[in-house]
Amino acid sequence: MSDLDYLGRHDTRLEFQRVVNAARFIDQSGALPKLAALRAKMRAGRGAGGRPGSVTDRAILVVLFLLATEHEAMHLTLATHTVRRRLDAASLRYLELHRFDELSEVQVYHRLARALQTLIAPCDPFRGPRRKRLTFAEYEQLVNSRDIEAVERLNDVLHEIVNDLVFSSANADGGQWIAQTDGNFAFDGTLIKAGGGRGTDKKFGRYVSSEPDASIYFRDGDHSGTDISAGKKKFAKHAFGFELTLATMTDNFRVGRDGEVHQQEMPHVVVGIGWDGASRAPGRNAIRALKSVPAHGLPVNLGLGDRAYYSGAKTEHFHVFASAMGFKPVTEYRVDQLGKQDDYRGALQVDGWWYCSTMPKNLISATKDYKDGLIDKKTRNKRVEARRKYAAIRKSRPDSEGVTRWSHPVNLGHRCNPDRKDADLFCTQKTISIPLAAGLKHAQEFQFESPEWKAAYNLRTTVEQANGGLKRGSTHNLGEKEKRRLRGRTAQFVLAALVVMARNIELLRLARRKQEDVEFAKSVARKKELRKSMPYNSARMNDDEREEIEKAMAART
Structure with a gap:
């Protein structure tokens, strides 16, 4: 044995109970039977085919989910290392990875890679070659060969399956928090960078991105670049990738008959997500995320979104569907x-x-x-x-x-x-x-800029916190494309969903600790109030000034 062995986290064994807990989220989601039904439908009329795969959908999802809970890159090489070095015999049997401890790392790698392809194939609306960079002629042929209606139908099924996985994590810890929500949900999109950063040259056809279903995101305007002049577009800040839209549970919120606002703190778990090319169709993507709320039997109350949705999206793409689901709009406007x-x-x-x-x-x-x-x-x-x-x-x-x-x-x-x-x-x-048609686009649940509206709209910060938490470099770092090297829009979507699940579990674990440890809950509350009270130039304060504010906050709490 080398003196370099067992010094890093990658060489530590994963406890059997931890594998069981991870598998429980996959099993309880209901996603696996839907995947099996899709695969049976895809194979209908074909022959028996070759030998069944040695890695099940359940096993590959559990292994990748375990990596997500450790804030690791979800690379197949790390998944291979986990199976070969970190799972004990009981865990391998539980995941039906029979005799995998006798295989070489190369053999395990290829089996896991095939399993991931098998997992994604039946629910992938955007199929295409992944192991080569397309010429522009091949790219055009691929796009023209897609049946738009069939793609949309399968995309809806894909979002249903992925959101079943996400909701299983939001409903953890006995579902006690989900059961208490009064139906307020904030939603927003965030850029998830992808490989092939130049994008596809659709004007001259000189090159095609290695991720042809991703798109360019501009920081200014509506993010699509359509409202930026040709002269300025070349110098505008932009990035290339996908748009992940989150629907997060906010604090419970109620306005009494006397106009007084009542709030109850809740864990801001993500209950639904949407996935599309960056800034391609924000309204439709938000609806994909919000559909998870009524689909899983949750109450529907306030829908908190910014100008990209209520003000910017087309009424027939967003407002009609959001209203039909029962969401009451709380938003702001362009000037x-x-x-x-x-x-x-x-x-x-x-x-x-x-x-x-x-x-x-x-x-x-x-x-x-x-x-x-x-x-x-x-x-x-x-x-x-x-x-x-x-x-x-x-x-x-x-x-x-x-x-x-x-x-x-x-x-x-x-x-x-x-x-x-x-x-x-x-x-x-x-x-x-x-x-319904009269005033639907600009409707508000509360009178704009009233105290009730301000208190409700402040709840939208929960989705901003979720975006920041998922992209935090010290933890999940979802915005780093090197942590997600798989090609394909659907593969990237599944990996992003597993990261969202991991963060939901962390939030619920924190909520339970605050329930059980009163002193810890008070400490968190004090820090939260301190952040709210700190002036924007707090970095320039000396120690005496900062200590004075902290004492005042301690006395108040």
Whole structure:
């Protein structure tokens, strides 16, 4: 035995119980039977084929998942090393890796590689050669050969299978946290870099990326580059890869009848994910992630998203589906979308809410005037508060056809005379039914910039924290393409899902520790409050100034 053996983590044995626990998430997800059904459908009408593979879908997923829980690169070489050196005889039998301890590393590697290909093949909507760089003619032929409708159908099935895996991790620890959620979910996309960074030259056809289904992401604008001039595009900051959209569970949130906000802290686990080329179709990708919420029987309440979705996505791609699932929008707007957005039978939609048409113009334009620098923040807040007397009262939730009943504001007195010549149905009838199509794109659950809206929209930071946690270099480092060397859009999606699962388990483990250790929970809460109270220039503080703030926070908690 060499004196170099057993000095690193790669040489430590994995306990049998740890392998069992990892396999439990794969087994309980329900993904394996769906994969088997897809494979049977794909092979229907064919002959018996060759000898069955020696590595099951379950085994390859468990081995890769174990690497993800250790923050390791999910390379087949590391998976091979895990099987050969780190799993004991009981674990090999449990994963049905019979006599693998007698095989060489090369033999194990090839068996695992074939198993991964077998796993992905039946659910891969974007099939194509992976071991060569395509010429542009071959690339065009590949794209033109794909049946768009068939690709979309299989892509939906792929997302269903992957989200079953993700949800199994979010539902861990007896499902106690999932059972407590009141249905608030934040969603956002993040760039996951891929190989072949130049992308594909679609203008002149000089080269094709080794990842032809990935796309270029621009940091500015809507990230697609379509809103950047040709002269500036060459120098704009950009990257190449896929877009991972996360739907995370937020804190429980409720507004009481007195207007007071009530919040209950929850672990911000990811319950659904979507996968597409970077900045290709953010709205559709968000829907793929959000579908996991009702599909797994979770309640649906607030849907918290930024301008890329409610403001930027096409209504038929995002808003119609999100509304049908029951999500209540909480979002913000581009400057050119502020103020009056729609009208219906005498009701004005202003910043996502319906108002009486007699509302003064300076109140209608309050938020836009502030963004344009015409008024200060204090004036804007006063005008937003003054809007409340003109605000319509929602009398019902959308029915099966999306129709909502709204009542005219009361106590307007002489401000709204129903007998005036230009009075429409909203002012004369007092209650109207507003169809789904009217104001759907810009609708809000709360009046924009109100205290309730601000408190709710702050919950969206949970998905930003999830993005940061997955990409943190000291842990999962999902943004590092060298940790995911497999080619293919579907293969990359499966690996990303396993990393999301690993992080969910870490979050639930942290939540359980805070439940069991009161002092630890207090310490976490103090640090959280301290971060909130620290000025932006805290790095320039001296020790006395920082100590003074910490003492004040300790006294408060």
